Amino acid sequence: MSTQDSDMTGQTAEDGEADRPTEEGTRAEIMDATYEALRKHGYAELTIQTIADEFPKSKSLLYYHYDAKDDLLVDFVDWLVEEFAAEVGADPADGAEERLRSAFEMLVPVEPTETEDDVRLSLLELRMRAPRDERFARRFEALDERVQKEFAAAVRAGIARDRFRDADPEFVAETLYSLATGTTVRRLTTDRDSATAHRALDDVIERLRA
């Protein structure tokens, strides 16, 4: 914490969480700077200075909001959850199948860019901190829940509109997300591509079709 002030709810952020900027533009710029710093330097070599180097405004503003690198990284995972939530289901006209595919492809792109993959790898490294750091554990729990919720909602929508046969949306959602996670880990750490995962998704959708 930069200050010992309490926030609007009268609570202090007791678990050492960041004094997140109330001005959304500033937070977005800090998050973009973090994304860029992770992409360039990777998680192992990330410092608050490398993030500050990517930040267009006064560095003191960054230090004011985030006392330590970890505070900032915790907020970065929060931000990714919000970004994912904003992006999925953006087009309510999408059919259930398109919605499933679009969420899956956000996780396992057919043609991933190097930039995206550099950040994906940093995120995996961050995830590895969860077992020993409760703050990261809570954030990745939230990320997983949000992603799974979108998969399940897509399956449910398909069933409601008789495009999919009756199925267990939570089971399909968890299986698809674990498959996507495993594919990403393997893709980023060996030469494997994502073709098999997409074929598996096709199979799942094929079986869901009424």
Place this chain on the structure above:
Amino acid sequence: MSTQDSDMTGQTAEDGEADRPTEEGTRAEIMDATYEALRKHGYAELTIQTIADEFPKSKSLLYYHYDAKDDLLVDFVDWLVEEFAAEVGADPADGAEERLRSAFEMLVPVEPTETEDDVRLSLLELRMRAPRDERFARRFEALDERVQKEFAAAVRAGIARDRFRDADPEFVAETLYSLATGTTVRRLTTDRDSATAHRALDDVIERLRA
């Protein structure tokens, strides 16, 4: 490398690989010590001294064979591949379905012990080094290939004995392994268990049955 001597093939280990002990008992003891040190300290706090502390023989023997911690860890992944290979398909009387289940459960145990999971987490952290260290990349590539080969062989055996319908063994193998990998990552970093992965395995086997 502890020495600049060339090995029996006349090649020096140019990529900085370990001068692996020729005496298998010694190597096994060093690998057991590494397993124990990873379990106790985790990857982040692992030092060659914490490994040496678990090693019953003279510490100089350990330092003689492995110049640096990374040499030892690279050999540790090699050793895991060998251990997996020795364990799977040990009972040729096993049916195809049992063989699939047994390989899957080695990766995603129904009732994992804390000890095993501590080492699994360290292994995931080690895997994250692959994108930036060719030695680790080669080892995890070998591990993945060996695991996938076992899954594919089990499917193939089932097809040959008319227990399974015609299917693409490589596709089934890769899908199951990615599912197992993703489940492990999620299980170790959030509160998720492995029940869904086992249900998904049941589904795969159900569809394979002739």
